[in-house]
Amino acid sequence: MHAADTAAIAWWIWPLALFVVTFLLGIVAVVAGIGGGVLFVPVVAGFFPFHLDFVRGAGLLLALSGTLAAGPQLLRNGMANLRLAMPLALAGSAASLAGALVGLSAPERVLQTALGATVIAVALLIWFSRAADDLGIRESDALGALLRLRGRFEDPAAGVRYDWRTRQTPAGFAAFGLIGFVGGVFGLGAGFANVPALNLLMGAPFKLAVGTSGLIISIVNTSAAWVYINSGAVLPLLVVPSMLGVMLGSRIGAGLLRVTPAPTVRRLVIAVMLLAGSRALLRGLGLWN
Amino acid sequence: MELSRRERRDLRVQEAYARWLDVLSRIAFALSIAALAVYLTGAIAPYVPVARVAALWGQPVGRYLAESGAPVGWGWVSLVAYGDYLNLVGIAWIASVSIACYLRILPALLAGGDRLYAVIAAAQIAVLLLAASGLLNSIAGG
Numbered sequence: 001m002h003a004a005d006t007a008a009i010a011w012w013i014w015p016l017a018l019f020v021v022t023f024l025l026g027i028v029a030v031v032a033g034i035g036g037g038v039l040f041v042p043v044v045a046g047f048f049p050f051h052l053d054f055v056r057g058a059g060l061l062l063a064l065s066g067t068l069a070a071g072p073q074l075l076r077n078g079m080a081n082l083r084l085a086m087p088l089a090l091a092g093s094a095a096s097l098a099g100a101l102v103g104l105s106a107p108e109r110v111l112q113t114a115l116g117a118t119v120i121a122v123a124l125l126i127w128f129s130r131a132a133d134d135l136g137i138r139e140s141d142a143l144g145a146l147l148r149l150r151g152r153f154e155d156p157a158a159g160v161r162y163d164w165r166t167r168q169t170p171a172g173f174a175a176f177g178l179i180g181f182v183g184g185v186f187g188l189g190a191g192f193a194n195v196p197a198l199n200l201l202m203g204a205p206f207k208l209a210v211g212t213s214g215l216i217i218s219i220v221n222t223s224a225a226w227v228y229i230n231s232g233a234v235l236p237l238l239v240v241p242s243m244l245g246v247m248l249g250s251r252i253g254a255g256l257l258r259v260t261p262a263p264t265v266r267r268l269v270i271a272v273m274l275l276a277g278s279r280a281l282l283r284g285l286g287l288w289n
Numbered sequence: 290m291e292l293s294r295r296e297r298r299d300l301r302v303q304e305a306y307a308r309w310l311d312v313l314s315r316i317a318f319a320l321s322i323a324a325l326a327v328y329l330t331g332a333i334a335p336y337v338p339v340a341r342v343a344a345l346w347g348q349p350v351g352r353y354l355a356e357s358g359a360p361v362g363w364g365w366v367s368l369v370a371y372g373d374y375l376n377l378v379g380i381a382w383i384a385s386v387s388i389a390c391y392l393r394i395l396p397a398l399l400a401g402g403d404r405l406y407a408v409i410a411a412a413q414i415a416v417l418l419l420a421a422s423g424l425l426n427s428i429a430g431g
Contacts, residue, residue, distance in 0.1 A: 011342075014343070049347045051347050051348055054346055054350065065318070068387075071310045072310045075307035076307050082299075082302065082306055090409055097425065101425055101426070104350070104429075108349065148295075151296075219387045219417075222384055222387045222388070223416055225384045227420055227425070229380065230421075232350055232360065235346060236324070236325065236376030236380065237339065237342055237346070239376075239380060240322075240379075241325075243321065
């Protein structure tokens with residue numbers, strides 16, 4: 001959007017619009033099972049007048065606040081596992097710190113182009129991701145055994161119990177390092193990538209992977225968020241309405257989860273991500289300003 | 290199902306982490322909402338007027354800082370008497386919750402003899418404190 005167009009609009013419209021949009025993002029993200037952080041940056045960077053620096057700072061805090069709010073319940077009801085989260089979060093947060101520093105020093109055009117390509121890739125990842133519960137892993141790998149990354153997970157909804165243990169733990173560390181770096185560069189919540197890494201790569205049951213992913217985001221995003229705060233790239237006028245919007249939306253979304261056709265919403269989210277990703281890509285290439 | 294001693298110890302650590310996470314994040318959100326209300330109602334004057342923020346929010350952060358006179362690093366602490374920087378208290382609190390939770394479980398891990406996880410927790414605290422310190426921003430010129 002051009003500066004001349006936005007200057008004609010009263011300033012308070014934008015935080016209000018941000019609240020409404022993040023409220024809707026919170027609903028669809030929960031129903032689609034992807035977390036709101038990954039939608040926020042491409043949508044707000046593409047269609048709001050805020051600079052990408054501030055949008056990324058808000059995106060990190062948005063994902064952080066959502067996962068902090070959900071964390072206690074996930075830990076208490078066994079849907080997240082602290083022991084599984086801790087080593088992976090350490091790898092992710094160190095990489096995320098580096099990613100945030102790189103992201104804040106990279107030229108805007110390069111960032112827009114890379115953001116567009118990343119968001120399109122994420123949309124395709126969400127499209128093709130499948131979930132698996134009992135992956136039949138009976139032996140831990142050496143690192144998984146050393147860290148005792150195993151346990152029992154009870155799924156009350158399905159009425160089943162899994163004895164799980166991780167496999168390919170070194171590859172899991174590498175994956176969380178890469179995910180953390182990308183999240184730091186672009187200010188994205190990383191549930192879209194954490195869940196397949198925990199579930200399909202490392203063999204954690206799907207629901208445990210979803211819950212533990214949230215806990216990991218709450219730790220990983222903390223390091224990148226501090227880089228943005230210390231750089232002055234956090235504007236309360238953007239951050240607080242976004243946090244409140246997505247938290248309220250997530251609560252409504254959680255209530256709608258049972259009655260909403262999730263595959264339809266998932267397709268809608270993928271379409272929005274492809275649109276927002278294409279917008280960022282074309283903007284970065286100077287083809288749609 | 291009977292839990293082993295190690296499993297019971299792991300559960301106690303997880304419960305302690307959850308308890309602190311719960312209390313600290315509730316305080317964070319309450320602070321954030323209260324500070325935003327103060328800011329938007331104009332009850333306390335902002336350091337950078339809202340209209341000025343709106344005129345500059347489309348600019349890169351470097352230009353925003355140069356034109357608004359806003360501080361970097363921990364410089365905001367001296368400005369919390371202003372409505373806009375009061376909001377940074379809630380935001381900084383949100384970004385400190387995980388550090389506090391790790392500080393809470395570190396002694397429990399040590400007391401339980403889980404040295405490997407105590408080292409992981411200590412390393413995590415070090416990474417997050419390094420990020421919070423702003424030292425790397427200074428080195429990177431951010």
